[in-house]
Amino acid sequence: MSDEQIRSLEEQFEARIARDEKIEPKDWMPEKYRKTHIRQMSQHAHSEIVGMLPEGNWITRAPSLRRKVALLAKVQDEAGHGLYLYSACETLGISRDELYEQLHSGKAKYSSIFNYPTVTWADMGAIGWLVDGAAIINQVPLCSTSYGPYARAMVRVCKEESFHQRQGFEIMMKLAQGTPEQKEMAQDALNRWWWPSLMMLGPTDAASTHTEQSMKWKLKRKTNDELRQQFIDQTVPQADLIGLRIPDPDLKWNEETGHYDFGEIDWEEFWQVVKGHGPCNRERMNARVGAWEGGQWVRDAAMAHAEKKENKKVKQAI
Amino acid sequence: MKDTLYQYILGIADNCLILGQRLGELCGHGPSLETDIACTNISLDLLGQTRSYYQYAAKAKGGNATEDNIAFLRKEREYVNVLLVEQPNTDFAYTIARQFLFDVYHLLFLNELQSSTDMTLAAIAKKAIKEVSYHERFSSDWIKRLGDGTKESHDKMQKAINDLWTYTDELFHQTLADEAMIIAGIGVETSKLREAYDQQVTDILTEATIAIPDTKWFQKGGKKGIHTEHMGYLLNDLQYMQRTYPNMEW
Numbered sequence: 001m002s003d004e005q006i007r008s009l010e011e012q013f014e015a016r017i018a019r020d021e022k023i024e025p026k027d028w029m030p031e032k033y034r035k036t037h038i039r040q041m042s043q044h045a046h047s048e049i050v051g052m053l054p055e056g057n058w059i060t061r062a063p064s065l066r067r068k069v070a071l072l073a074k075v076q077d078e079a080g081h082g083l084y085l086y087s088a089c090e091t092l093g094i095s096r097d098e099l100y101e102q103l104h105s106g107k108a109k110y111s112s113i114f115n116y117p118t119v120t121w122a123d124m125g126a127i128g129w130l131v132d133g134a135a136i137i138n139q140v141p142l143c144s145t146s147y148g149p150y151a152r153a154m155v156r157v158c159k160e161e162s163f164h165q166r167q168g169f170e171i172m173m174k175l176a177q178g179t180p181e182q183k184e185m186a187q188d189a190l191n192r193w194w195w196p197s198l199m200m201l202g203p204t205d206a207a208s209t210h211t212e213q214s215m216k217w218k219l220k221r222k223t224n225d226e227l228r229q230q231f232i233d234q235t236v237p238q239a240d241l242i243g244l245r246i247p248d249p250d251l252k253w254n255e256e257t258g259h260y261d262f263g264e265i266d267w268e269e270f271w272q273v274v275k276g277h278g279p280c281n282r283e284r285m286n287a288r289v290g291a292w293e294g295g296q297w298v299r300d301a302a303m304a305h306a307e308k309k310e311n312k313k314v315k316q317a318i
Numbered sequence: 319m320k321d322t323l324y325q326y327i328l329g330i331a332d333n334c335l336i337l338g339q340r341l342g343e344l345c346g347h348g349p350s351l352e353t354d355i356a357c358t359n360i361s362l363d364l365l366g367q368t369r370s371y372y373q374y375a376a377k378a379k380g381g382n383a384t385e386d387n388i389a390f391l392r393k394e395r396e397y398v399n400v401l402l403v404e405q406p407n408t409d410f411a412y413t414i415a416r417q418f419l420f421d422v423y424h425l426l427f428l429n430e431l432q433s434s435t436d437m438t439l440a441a442i443a444k445k446a447i448k449e450v451s452y453h454e455r456f457s458s459d460w461i462k463r464l465g466d467g468t469k470e471s472h473d474k475m476q477k478a479i480n481d482l483w484t485y486t487d488e489l490f491h492q493t494l495a496d497e498a499m500i501i502a503g504i505g506v507e508t509s510k511l512r513e514a515y516d517q518q519v520t521d522i523l524t525e526a527t528i529a530i531p532d533t534k535w536f537q538k539g540g541k542k543g544i545h546t547e548h549m550g551y552l553l554n555d556l557q558y559m560q561r562t563y564p565n566m567e568w
Binding site for chain 1: 339345346347348350351352353354355358359362365366368372385386390409410463464466467471474555556560563566567568
């Protein structure tokens with residue numbers, strides 16, 4: 001294809017996105033669009049799968065049968081999200097094995113929030129309320145992103161995430177209304193998860209490398225700083241409602257802007273965790289790689305068995 | 319009579335609770351995303367069944383019994399699950415073998431429990447049997463895949479079956495509560511399920527090229543609350559919150 005032809009295809013492509021048309025797997029797309037989508041969608045899928053671990057940590061210790069069942073179902077939803085996000089990613093011509101390989105080698109990233117430990121039951125509440133809350137803010141705009149399979153997957157993901165968020169808030173509310181010990185547990189969880197949740201919305205706009213292009217492709221509709229502000233504005237009244245204190249002495253309602261002002265985020269900590277040196281980066285990767293390598297013989301057996309069955313069928317047919 | 323009914327329900331429900339708890343340990347660590355989801359699903363089904371049984375047991379017991387204090391606040395000697403279900407997730411072959419050896423029994427059991435004269439138990443059985451027939455299909459399929467897969471998977475599956483076989487006989491032992499409930503038309507005569515169980519297990523294992531263990535030595539005790547050494551650790555996790563923070567709502 002000549003340069004001119006490619007330019008013309010690119011123009012048509014950008015025009016389709018501008019008209020809010022969906023791009024489908026078999027449509028022509030610029031290589032950069034394909035790569036950016038593989039990067040973002042797989043990062044999202046990996047986050048779901050790694051995100052199962054900190055919550056999975058409390059399944060065997062949940063305090064009531066109702067909570068145990070709800071937590072199991074939640075973690076299972078995350079596995080489901082991972083599954084259809086990987087599938088959506090595969091429509092761009094990359095296999096699930098390759099995507100896993102990128103995760104295990106450290107080439108692909110996942111949400112840094114999952115590198116923090118879950119040390120009390122209240123962390124199940126804080127993750128649902130804050131982490132899923134921040135995730136929804138990030139993800140709702142993706143329901144109308146330009147790549148069809150991703151947009152459709154996100155519609156379902158967002159429905160389930162919003163259920164998880166309410167479930168997490170309800171855990172916190174129950175604790176906050178409970179005994180002094182329970183209330184302390186809830187406050188401690190909020191103290192530990194608040195700042196990492198703000199970091200989840202990504203680096204400041206000035207430091208964000210992907211924003212401009214992603215906005216154009218509708219992979220992003222608002223900047224990180226706008227999303228962060230939205231998250232804070234929405235969450236502070238919820239904390240007030242259940243009598244918990246946001247651990248930020250600089251947090252203050254600003255009449256003029258109509259938003260909350262908030263304190264400085266510790267970006268040094270953010271980059272430390274992103275670069276692989278958070279409290280649980282190593283544990284999370286060991287758990288993923290361990291499950292994958294430990295399961296190799298199972299996957300091999302399934303393949304071998306399927307082949308044997310197929311051969312038998314062929315023999316019978318002859 | 320109410321106390322016997324309570325004991326009888328525990329004899330059914332504790333199996334679901336303990337196996338559900340064991341499967342819950344695996345969530346996020348499965349050999350593939352699909353098997354991970356399936357094992358979590360089975361765990362969810364079993365814990366859902368547990369809740370139905372315990373809610374009914376709490377009614378039978380009366381006083382301040384609740385599904386949660388039945389699930390979390392008994393002593394180890396008061397849990398009456400069979401030894402099979404408390405065995406650890408040594409590897410995926412053990413997980414599947416344990417599941418299969420229990421599922422075949424569970425399905426036969428629920429099939430009979432559906433015609434219990436106790437309407438609540440019959441209703442729980444009718445709902446649960448749909449779930450358990452899926453469990454049995456899942457575990458049977460994996461027995462075949464691993465048994466008749468590679469040499470490595472065959473050897474692992476054979477070892478798992480050999481090790482767990484010793485716990486199968488207990489499934490058919492009848493306790494005093496069982497016998498009283500059979501006479502009352504409520505309980506299932508488990509000793510009568512033996513023949514069908516042996517036949518079905520043999521058929522699947524044979525298809526999976528797994529040899530039937532020829533041991534004549536079996537373990538028992540779970541139904542009397544005498545467990546293997548694994549049980550205490552499982553209960554440690556299960557009861558952690560309720561023991562550390564007694565008398566609180568969650």
